[in-house]
Structures are given as structure tokens and as C-alpha cells.
Amino acid sequence: MAQKLKVAIIGSGNWGSAISKIIGNNVKLHPDIFQEDVNMWVFQEQVDGKNLTDIINEKHENVKYLPGIPLPENIHAVSDVKETASGANILVFVLPHQFVYKVCESLKDVISPDCKAISLIKGLDFQDNNLTLFSEEIEKILGISCACLSGANIASEVAEEKFGETTIAAKTEEDGKIFEKLFHTPNFDVKIINDHVGVEVCGSLKNVIAIGAGICDGLDYGNNTKAAVIRRGLLEMRKFGKTFFGGVRTETFFESCGVADLITTCAGGRNRKVAAAFINSGKSIDEIEKEMLNGQKLQGTTTALEVHRFLESKNMTDEFPLMTAIYRIVYEGAPPELLAENLRTRKF
Ligand SMILES: NC(=O)C1=CN([C@@H]2O[C@H](COP(=O)(O)OP(=O)(O)OC[C@H]3O[C@@H](n4cnc5c(N)ncnc54)[C@H](O)[C@@H]3O)[C@@H](O)[C@H]2O)C=CC1
Numbered sequence: 105m106a107q108k109l110k111v112a113i114i115g116s117g118n119w120g121s122a123i124s125k126i127i128g129n130n131v132k133l134h135p136d137i138f139q140e141d142v143n144m145w146v147f148q149e150q151v152d153g154k155n156l157t158d159i160i161n162e163k164h165e166n167v168k169y170l171p172g173i174p175l176p177e178n179i180h181a182v183s184d185v186k187e188t189a190s191g192a193n194i195l196v197f198v199l200p201h202q203f204v205y206k207v208c209e210s211l212k213d214v215i216s217p218d219c220k221a222i223s224l225i226k227g228l229d230f231q232d233n234n235l236t237l238f239s240e241e242i243e244k245i246l247g248i249s250c251a252c253l254s255g256a257n258i259a260s261e262v263a264e265e266k267f268g269e270t271t272i273a274a275k276t277e278e279d280g281k282i283f284e285k286l287f288h289t290p291n292f293d294v295k296i297i298n299d300h301v302g303v304e305v306c307g308s309l310k311n312v313i314a315i316g317a318g319i320c321d322g323l324d325y326g327n328n329t330k331a332a333v334i335r336r337g338l339l340e341m342r343k344f345g346k347t348f349f350g351g352v353r354t355e356t357f358f359e360s361c362g363v364a365d366l367i368t369t370c371a372g373g374r375n376r377k378v379a380a381a382f383i384n385s386g387k388s389i390d391e392i393e394k395e396m397l398n399g400q401k402l403q404g405t406t407t408a409l410e411v412h413r414f415l416e417s418k419n420m421t422d423e424f425p426l427m428t429a430i431y432r433i434v435y436e437g438a439p440p441e442l443l444a445e446n447l448r449t450r451k452f
């Protein structure tokens with residue numbers, strides 16, 4: 105009989121915890137394919153004087169990042185990332201993108217060469233005048249193949265088992281079948297495609313557009329204006345993908361990872377919420393993030409910065425007026441009304 109696959113989850117925030125519920129249940133549904141016990145790496149912290157790992161292992165709940173949702177008992181919280189990943193055949197990367205490099209570097213010497221990874225991270229990184237995708241960075245650092253999963257997946261709704269869809273870009277058909285078994289449920293509908301660049305470009309850039317949607321809400325501009333931001337945002341996302349990344353497919357923008365994720369994040373995501381509160385508050389986004397998110401991390405502001413640095417290096421900021429306006433409002437103190445001005449005067 106073929107070896108049963110050992111799964112490890114690298115990350116345990118809001119999405120990491122929600123996906124651990126699906127993974128913990130699905131490995132039990134497929135005992136012929138997966139080992140039952142799943143390690144989940146937890147960045148150790150104290151909650152009410154106790155280690156978060158101990159609380160998760162005793163209560164089977166991540167009381168800080170996903171309160172109120174019982175996690176399967178075969179999910180084991182581990183504070184040592186090497187110990188978490190040791191012996192794993194499948195690594196699920198689900199952590200805020202700013203922490204990926206440090207974590208991957210520390211995993212280098214414990215990963216077996218037949219291990220496969222899947223990245224649930226939404227973000228891009230600007231390095232050496234280039235934008236890099238996190239699935240490719242994971243592949244480069246660890247020397248293993250990495251798929252990606254991204255979709256209209258607000259973590260709390262997935263955890264509450266409200267129906268939603270997601271998109272997985274797998275490198276081979278066989279990998280796709282395994283990831284479908286690991287993630288698909290009647291309420292979390294997985295579609296496998298093979299455009300990993302498109303999936304990651306969508307997942308990253310929609311967070312920037314969601315900041316724009318939040319600015320609209322903060323200014324009380326109404327639904328029609330927000331719809332214009334979403335529509336033009338989608339066009340800029342497509343133009344960005346097609347211009348800078350070879351092989352991105354137009355159809356990918358119509359999958360869950362594209363237009364659906366853009367809509368849900370602009371309606372109910374953290375990026376939207378924090379950006380709306382930023383308008384008129386006189387506080388920085390960082391301050392509001394700390395006040396409102398209880399340790400969860402925004403991805404849209406840092407992605408706006410990475411994208412802007414990249415566009416500046418290409419002398420192309422004017423070609424992406426919406427993302428540029430969002431960057432200027434957040435980082436350069438430009439008046440938020442720049443967004444509406446920009447919508448009125450710029451044409452695609
Ligand atoms: N929350 C959501 O609804 C969704 C999130 N995502 C994506 O999933 C990825 C992970 O997001 P979440 O799980 O929501 O994380 P989160 O936003 O809840 O982030 C907090 C996590 O970061 C950890 N952390 C804090 N400081 C750290 C450090 N110095 N080193 C390492 N880890 C540290 C915390 O322990 C906690 O686990 C992101 O790329 C996000 O865009 C994707 C779909 C849905």
C-alpha cells in the first residue's frame with residue numbers, strides 16, 4: 105500500500121484556523137490517503153497568561169484568532185515550526201505574507217524532497233526590481249513544488265460552513281486530485297485549474313482594491329461608486345497580470361479567486377473595514393489595524409506599497425491610476441477624495 109500522506113499546516117491565524125477545521129475533517133474522511141494527525145504551527149503567544157498552543161490543544165479552539173469555532177481534535181498546535189513540518193508530505197502555508205521568508209528559511213533542513221506544498225497566502229513581494237509570487241518563493245527556498253489556493257473565502261464564513269467556492273492551481277493532475285480531497289467539502293467547493301500565476305495575482309491585488317472600497321465607504325460614497333471601484337479594479341488587476349506576468353489567463357479572473365474574491369473582500373473583508381475607519385479618524389492605518397483586528401494582519405496596504413514600488417521602477421504608475429491613488433492616500437497623505445477625482449477623469 106502507498107504511504108499515507110502526513111499533512112502539516114504552517115500558520116494558525118484567522119484563515120489558518122478556519123482551514124484547519126476543513127483539513128482536520130477531510131483527512132479523517134480519506135484514511136486511505138492521509139494520516140489522521142495534523143500538526144499546525146502556532147506563533148507562540150500568551151492569552152490570559154497561558155500559551156496559545158496549550159489552549160488550542162486543551163479546548164480545541166483558537167480563542168484568539170477564530171473564537172467560537174470548535175476545531176477537530178486531530179489538529180495539534182505546535183510552537184516549533186521545524187517540529188511541525190518534520191516528516192510531512194504536504195505543507196499548507198497559510199500565514200501573513202510578511203512572515204513567509206523567515207519561516208521558510210527555518211524549514212530548509214527538515215523538508216524531505218518528496219514533500220509538496222500549497223500556499224493559501226495572498227500577497228506579492230517586490231525584490232530586485234521584480235515582483236515575486238509566494239508559491240514560487242516557497243519553491244525556490246525549499247526546493248519543492250508548490251500549488252496555490254485562493255478564492256472568495258472570508259475565514260469566519262468558511263468556518264461557519266456557509267457555502268462558498270475556491271480555486272486551486274495545481275502543478276499536475278495528480279496533485280490536483282489530492283488537494284481536492286484535502287480541501288473540498290459540500291460547503292467549500294473546490295475548482296482545480298492550472299494558472300497559478302493568475303490565481304496569485306488575483307488574490308494579491310484584490311486586497312489593494314478592497315482598500316479603495318473601504319475608502320469609498322469611509323467617505324459615504326454609496327454603492328454605485330463602490331461598484332465603479334470594483335469594476336475598474338478588476339480591469340487594473342487584469343491589465344497588471346497580463347502586462348507583467350506571462351501566461352495569465354483571462355478566464356482566471358472569472359473564477360472564485362478573481363471577481364468573486366474581489367466582491368466579497370470589498371463587501372466584508374478586513375482591508376475594507378480598516379480602510380473605512382482610516383478615513384476621518386486622523387489615525388494611521390497601523391494604529392487602526394491594531395485597534396480593530398486583535399493581532400490579525402492586513403495584506404492590502406503592504407501589497408499596495410510593493411505594487412507601487414514595482415510600478416515606479418517601470419515608470420508606469422500612471423497606467424494603473426486606481427492602485428496608484430490608493431497608494432497615495434494611504435502612504436503619502438493624499439486627500440481620500442483623490443479616488444473619486446481619479447474615477448471621473450481617468451478612462452480605460
Ligand atoms: N482571514 C481571511 O479571511 C483570509 C485570509 N487569507 C490569507 O491567508 C493568509 C493568512 O491570513 P490569516 O490566517 O487570516 O492571518 P491573520 O491575519 O489572522 O494573522 C495573524 C497570524 O499571524 C501570526 N503572527 C504574528 N506575528 C508573527 C510573526 N512575527 N511571525 C509569524 N507569525 C506571526 C499570528 O500568530 C497569527 O497566527 C494571508 O495571506 C491572508 O491574506 C486568505 C483568505 C481568507
Ligand SMILES: O=C(CO)COP(=O)(O)O
Nearest residue numbers: 255256257258373374375
Ligand atoms: O481574502 C479574503 C477573503 O477571500 C479576506 O480578505 P481580508 O483580508 O480583507 O479580510
